[in-house]
Amino acid sequence: MQMPKPRITDVAQVAGVSTATVSRALTQPDRLSEKTRQRVFDAIRTTGYRVNRAARNLRTQRAGAVLVLVPNLGNPFFSLILSSINDVFAANGYSVLVFDSQQPSAPDQVVSDYLFNGSADGVITLDGHMSATMGETLKNADLLRNVVFCCEWSDKLLLPSIRSDNPLGARLAVDHLVALGHRKIAHVTGPSDNILARVRRSVFEDRCAHHGLSIAPDWIIPGDFTLSSGARAAERLIALADRPTAVFCASDEIALSLISRAQQAGLRVPEDLSVVGFDDIEIAGHVSPALTTIRQDRALLGRMAAEELLGRLQSDPSPHAVPISFAPVELITRSTTAPPPGR
Amino acid sequence: MQMPKPRITDVAQVAGVSTATVSRALTQPDRLSEKTRQRVFDAIRTTGYRVNRAARNLRTQRAGAVLVLVPNLGNPFFSLILSSINDVFAANGYSVLVFDSQQPSAPDQVVSDYLFNGSADGVITLDGHMSATMGETLKNADLLRNVVFCCEWSDKLLLPSIRSDNPLGARLAVDHLVALGHRKIAHVTGPSDNILARVRRSVFEDRCAHHGLSIAPDWIIPGDFTLSSGARAAERLIALADRPTAVFCASDEIALSLISRAQQAGLRVPEDLSVVGFDDIEIAGHVSPALTTIRQDRALLGRMAAEELLGRLQSDPSPHAVPISFAPVELITRSTTAPPPGR
DNA sequence: TTGTATGCGTTATCAC
DNA sequence: GTGATAACGCATACAA
Numbered sequence: 001m002q003m004p005k006p007r008i009t010d011v012a013q014v015a016g017v018s019t020a021t022v023s024r025a026l027t028q029p030d031r032l033s034e035k036t037r038q039r040v041f042d043a044i045r046t047t048g049y050r051v052n053r054a055a056r057n058l059r060t061q062r063a064g065a066v067l068v069l070v071p072n073l074g075n076p077f078f079s080l081i082l083s084s085i086n087d088v089f090a091a092n093g094y095s096v097l098v099f100d101s102q103q104p105s106a107p108d109q110v111v112s113d114y115l116f117n118g119s120a121d122g123v124i125t126l127d128g129h130m131s132a133t134m135g136e137t138l139k140n141a142d143l144l145r146n147v148v149f150c151c152e153w154s155d156k157l158l159l160p161s162i163r164s165d166n167p168l169g170a171r172l173a174v175d176h177l178v179a180l181g182h183r184k185i186a187h188v189t190g191p192s193d194n195i196l197a198r199v200r201r202s203v204f205e206d207r208c209a210h211h212g213l214s215i216a217p218d219w220i221i222p223g224d225f226t227l228s229s230g231a232r233a234a235e236r237l238i239a240l241a242d243r244p245t246a247v248f249c250a251s252d253e254i255a256l257s258l259i260s261r262a263q264q265a266g267l268r269v270p271e272d273l274s275v276v277g278f279d280d281i282e283i284a285g286h287v288s289p290a291l292t293t294i295r296q297d298r299a300l301l302g303r304m305a306a307e308e309l310l311g312r313l314q315s316d317p318s319p320h321a322v323p324i325s326f327a328p329v330e331l332i333t334r335s336t337t338a339p340p341p342g343r
Numbered sequence: 344m345q346m347p348k349p350r351i352t353d354v355a356q357v358a359g360v361s362t363a364t365v366s367r368a369l370t371q372p373d374r375l376s377e378k379t380r381q382r383v384f385d386a387i388r389t390t391g392y393r394v395n396r397a398a399r400n401l402r403t404q405r406a407g408a409v410l411v412l413v414p415n416l417g418n419p420f421f422s423l424i425l426s427s428i429n430d431v432f433a434a435n436g437y438s439v440l441v442f443d444s445q446q447p448s449a450p451d452q453v454v455s456d457y458l459f460n461g462s463a464d465g466v467i468t469l470d471g472h473m474s475a476t477m478g479e480t481l482k483n484a485d486l487l488r489n490v491v492f493c494c495e496w497s498d499k500l501l502l503p504s505i506r507s508d509n510p511l512g513a514r515l516a517v518d519h520l521v522a523l524g525h526r527k528i529a530h531v532t533g534p535s536d537n538i539l540a541r542v543r544r545s546v547f548e549d550r551c552a553h554h555g556l557s558i559a560p561d562w563i564i565p566g567d568f569t570l571s572s573g574a575r576a577a578e579r580l581i582a583l584a585d586r587p588t589a590v591f592c593a594s595d596e597i598a599l600s601l602i603s604r605a606q607q608a609g610l611r612v613p614e615d616l617s618v619v620g621f622d623d624i625e626i627a628g629h630v631s632p633a634l635t636t637i638r639q640d641r642a643l644l645g646r647m648a649a650e651e652l653l654g655r656l657q658s659d660p661s662p663h664a665v666p667i668s669f670a671p672v673e674l675i676t677r678s679t680t681a682p683p684p685g686r
Numbered sequence: 687t688t689g690t691a692t693g694c695g696t697t698a699t700c701a702c
Numbered sequence: 703g704t705g706a707t708a709a710c711g712c713a714t715a716c717a718a
Binding site: 005050051052053055057058061063065072074076078080087090095096100105114116118141228230231253256257259260261263264286288290 | 406573596604
Binding site: 350351352362363366367370394395397398399400401402403 | 694695696697698
């Protein structure tokens with residue numbers, strides 16, 4: 001009924017050459033004479049031959065694939081990054097494996113699984129949770145150079161990292177609000193164990209101090225980047241006796257749902273409350289009022305990370321430089337920020 | 344400096360057994376005596392052995408991986424589905440490969456690449472664009488049973504398909520608006536080559552007819568599921584001399600940006616214009632006014648598709664049943680729909 | 687430029 | 703219940 005898959009020997013036979021020649025035609029066509037090369041390609045066409053990846057991988061000790069570790073695939077912030085990572089690797093003949101690191105298995109586990117059993121040649125992790133122990137393990141296997149952080153990172157572990165300039169982003173947000181005249185600014189944070197959340201919060205505090213603003217403890221509202229945490233934050237904010245006139249949110253999702261809830265409670269944005277987000281996800285510009293936010297160039301982040309890893313996979317095991325690259329951020333002023341009431 | 348990776352022979356040596364026994368310990372532990380099994384596992388632990396996937400794959404002629412073909416990874420609608428597909432396969436020892444079918448290469452090409460070269464055992468495609476030719480190709484290779492449609496599908500190609508009950512969804516949307524008293528209803532479509540867009544539009548038209556409503560040609564506004572197409576649609580809608588009092592949008596993203604643009608133009612939602620979306624993406628409930636929409640259970644869709652494919656991969660090449668499963672949809676009534684003005 | 691021969695690391699078949 | 707060994711399909715060192 002169905003033909004058995006053609007193997008390299010079949011092609012060789014049809015082309016009247018050896019298997020070595022067929023193999024060379026595939027991997028280093030330059031080394032063949034024009035004539036045989038043509039014969040081989042013709043034979044490949046007529047037989048419908050496809051290289052068996054498992055065999056090639058076994059022989060070359062490569063996987064031809066990379067793993068992308070994504071914290072919460074459902075989050076649109078990450079999926080666009082994944083998309084641009086995919087573009088780069090697809091263009092270079094690599095497959096892209098994904099794994100949602102919210103899965104029960106810890107990131108450490110997943111990374112070592114894929115790397116050590118040869119399922120992936122390298123890893124881009126969008127999840128900053130990786131242990132120092134894992135670092136040791138990787139180093140011992142000389143696999144340290146095959147892992148790259150993107151967006152998030154870990155202070156416990158020195159690895160190449162592509163990230164947005166988060167400190168600048170937080171500074172731009174605070175300065176923007178201050179320039180509008182706000183003196184009472186709240187902050188809705190990300191998860192306390194998240195490196196981005198920590199940086200943004202810490203810069204927020206520093207920058208407020210820099211401007212001589214004091215921050216009531218109540219004004220630091222815990223969140224976790226999600227929509228629902230934004231709604232909860234809004235409720236806490238609204239209930240405050242001494243309510244801030246502005247709020248800097250650690251993510252756009254927080255900001256958007258906070259705005260929605262605040263509006264439902266009768267607060268006007270930006271007249272009663274100014275809001276700044278972080279990320280500039282696509283919908284930020286398509287709500288009303290449109291969200292003022294800090295833009296991260298997600299496509300660029302993904303591309304940079306992919307190219308960094310690609311370079312490492314293709315270059316010889318050179319001295320371990322550990323570059324940290326910062327992607328630019330930008331304040332996008334839209335319509336959720338204005339001078340404070342009564343000014 | 345670094346130890347060479349332990350191979351199965353190393354484990355066998357340490358455990359004092361043959362490689363065959365080690366292999367059996369890994370794949371069919373029941374067939375070993377308690378004692379040797381323990382010895383082998385101990386040896387695996389002490390050596391730090393990991394099965395080499397390429398070798399196993401070559402030998403077993405399986406990939407232990409599936410490909411998910413996603414049209415536009417950046418779209419949050421798909422990423423949650425991907426997430427639940429990932430969960431199912433991760434739990435069953437499969438890796439998940441992703442490919443953004445918006446890439447230059449056509450879906451056909453990608454699917455045949457991955458399947459024919461043994462990179463993937465099966466494919467879940469969220470992209471309905473697949474040719475009948477491709478179907479023939481797959482059938483000839485007896486690979487037809489390894490492809491499953493999810494969400495979208497193709498009429499040209501009979502394959503198992505997991506999809507939402509789109510006709511019901513569109514009907515619920517129209518009926519809801521009619522029940523509120525609307526008689527002039529517009530529709531913003533998806534891309535004309537998209538099967539979902541076509542179904543939703545056609546049911547919209549049928550259902551309007553059923554209710555005795557006529558639809559002006561202007562009221563069918565072309566879109567493409569995206570935010571920006573929603574904004575464009577809003578402008579066309581606003582400019583209409585005889586403006587509908589309600590609009591059924593083929594996606595939530597269309598609906599949300601349409602609302603935003605309409606509001607900016609001074610229209611009140613839902614007082615002046617009622618809006619129904621489709622999908623119930625997460626943010627739909629976190630904007631103000633919250634979006635009335637048709638919920639698709641994305642996690643369920645992904646899970647069902649994954650389980651369908653998993654079953655096919657694990658079962659013997661049984662008679663080719665081609666099930667089409669419908670996931671339930673549901674009208675989620677929120678705050679963007681109300682009776683038409685003056686009623 | 688091309689061919690020969692070996693081995694990548696595992697599983698499966700067949701013995702015992 | 704366990705061991706010896708061939709085979710999976712390819713790329714490469716070496717020879718010609």
